[in-house]
Amino acid sequence: MSPQRPDAAFSRRAVLGWGSAGLALGAAAAGGAVAAARGGWEDSSPFDDGAVPFHGPHQAGIATAVQDRLHFAAFDVMTDDRAELIRMLRNWTRAAEQMTAGDMVGDGAYGGMPEAPPDDTGEALGLPSSRLTLTIGFGPSLFDQRFGLAARRPDALVDLPKFPGDSLDAARSNGDLCIQACADDPQVAVHAIRNLARIGFGTVAVRWSQLGFGKTSSTTPDAQTPRNLFGFKDGTRNVSGTDTAALDRHVWADGRDGAGWMAGGSYLVARRIRMNIETWDRTSLQEQEDIFGRDKREGAPVGKAREHDEPFLEAMKPDSHVRLSHPDSNHGASILRRGYSFTDGTDGLGRLEAGLFFLAYQRDPRTGFIPVQRSLARADSLNEYIQHVGSALFAVPPGVRDTDDWWGRALFT
Numbered sequence: 001m002s003p004q005r006p007d008a009a010f011s012r013r014a015v016l017g018w019g020s021a022g023l024a025l026g027a028a029a030a031g032g033a034v035a036a037a038r039g040g041w042e043d044s045s046p047f048d049d050g051a052v053p054f055h056g057p058h059q060a061g062i063a064t065a066v067q068d069r070l071h072f073a074a075f076d077v078m079t080d081d082r083a084e085l086i087r088m089l090r091n092w093t094r095a096a097e098q099m100t101a102g103d104m105v106g107d108g109a110y111g112g113m114p115e116a117p118p119d120d121t122g123e124a125l126g127l128p129s130s131r132l133t134l135t136i137g138f139g140p141s142l143f144d145q146r147f148g149l150a151a152r153r154p155d156a157l158v159d160l161p162k163f164p165g166d167s168l169d170a171a172r173s174n175g176d177l178c179i180q181a182c183a184d185d186p187q188v189a190v191h192a193i194r195n196l197a198r199i200g201f202g203t204v205a206v207r208w209s210q211l212g213f214g215k216t217s218s219t220t221p222d223a224q225t226p227r228n229l230f231g232f233k234d235g236t237r238n239v240s241g242t243d244t245a246a247l248d249r250h251v252w253a254d255g256r257d258g259a260g261w262m263a264g265g266s267y268l269v270a271r272r273i274r275m276n277i278e279t280w281d282r283t284s285l286q287e288q289e290d291i292f293g294r295d296k297r298e299g300a301p302v303g304k305a306r307e308h309d310e311p312f313l314e315a316m317k318p319d320s321h322v323r324l325s326h327p328d329s330n331h332g333a334s335i336l337r338r339g340y341s342f343t344d345g346t347d348g349l350g351r352l353e354a355g356l357f358f359l360a361y362q363r364d365p366r367t368g369f370i371p372v373q374r375s376l377a378r379a380d381s382l383n384e385y386i387q388h389v390g391s392a393l394f395a396v397p398p399g400v401r402d403t404d405d406w407w408g409r410a411l412f413t
Contacts, residue, residue, distance in 0.1 A: 061133035070212030074175025102129035137394025154259035172390035212340025233299035264398030272390030293322035
C-alpha cells in the first residue's frame with residue numbers, strides 16, 4: 001500500500017484538534033475520490049492482485065471471488081450518542097475506500113507532525129491491495145433504544161434459535177457491528193481491521209475477532225473447489241458470484257421483503273465451528289465418505305464419477321451431510337458460503353483448537369440458514385465430529401454508491 005498523496009483534500013495539520021474521528025474523516029477524502037473513479041465493482045479473478053472496487057449497489061466481499069485470508073471482527077458500540085456513531089461510520093467508510101484502493105489511511109504512516117500519532121499504523125506499507133474487501137454488518141442488538149432504530153429492525157434480522165448440540169460461548173458470539181476483511185495477504189486484512197478499530201476507539205470496542213486461512217468455499221465455479229480441515233471439498237454447489245438470477249433469488253435482499261433500507265443488502269450468519277480433528281483422523285476412509293456422501297479424492301457424490309455430477313440423494317445414507325444440506329431436502333433453500341479454516345493454538349488438553357469459521361450470506365435467514373441448520377443439527381452424522389461454539393447474525397446493508405454515501409446511511413437517515 002502506498003502512502004496518501006500530498007494533494008489530499010484535507011491534511012492532518014488542517015484537522016488536528018478535531019479529535020481522532022474528525023481527523024480520519026477529513027484526511028481520507030482524497031482516497032474516496034480514487035475509489036469513486038473505479039465505478040461499480042465486479043467479481044474479480046482469483047489470480048488478480050488488483051484492487052476490488054469499493055463502490056457499487058452491493059457491498060464487495062459477498063459475491064466477490066473469495067480471497068485467501070480473513071480477519072473478522074465484531075464490535076460493541078460503547079456510546080449512546082447517535083451523532084457520534086454516525087460520525088464514526090462516515091470515518092470508517094472513507095478509510096475503507098482508501099485501504100481497498102491500496103492507499104494508506106489519511107496522511108499515511110509517516111511524514112506528518114512529529115507531535116501527533118500517524119494516521120495509519122504502517123504495517124501494510126509497500127504491500128499491494130491484495131484484493132482487499134471490507135464488508136460491514138449490523139447486529140440485532142444495535143436496534144435497541146439507544147439510537148432510535150428499534151422500529152427499523154428488519155423482520156429477517158431474527159435472534160437465531162439455539163440448535164441441538166450448540167455449545168455457544170457468549171464471548172465469541174453476537175455484536176452490535178461486524179467488519180469482514182478479506183484479502184490475499186493476511187497482513188493487509190489485519191491492517192484493515194486494526195485501523196478501523198483505531199479510528200473507532202472510544203466509540204466501539206472489539207467484542208471478538210477471528211483469523212481465517214484456506215478458504216473453504218468458492219464463488220467462482222470454474223476454480224478448483226477448496227477443501228476443509230477434514231480433507232473434503234467444500235462448497236461444490238455454492239451460489240456463483242456471477243449468477244445474477246441466483247444471487248437475486250437467494251442472496252440479495254429486496255425492498256419488498258419488508259425493510260426498504262436493506263434493498264441490495266444481505267444477511268450474514270457467522271458460526272465458529274470447532275472440528276474434532278484428532279477423532280476424525282482416526283476414522284476409516286469409508287466412514288468419512290459415508291458421513292459426507294462424497295468421495296474424498298474427486299468429491300463425486302455417491303455412485304457418481306465427477307464432483308459436479310448431480311447427486312442421487314437416495315443413494316446416500318439418510319444422515320449424510322450432503323443429503324441433509326442439499327436444497328432438494330430443504331424446500332430449495334440455498335445460501336452463499338464464504339467460510340475459512342482456523343487454528344487457534346490448543347484447547348489445553350493436547351488437541352488443536354481448529355475448525356471452520358462458517359460465513360453464509362442469504363436473502364432471509366428464516367428461509368436460508370435456519371431450516372438447513374435445523375435439519376443438520378437434528379440428524380447429521382457429522383455432528384459427532386463438530387460443535388458450534390460461536391454464533392452471530394448481521395444485517396449487511398447495500399453498497400456505498402459514491403463518495404457522498406457512507407456505510408448505513410439509508411438506515412440512519
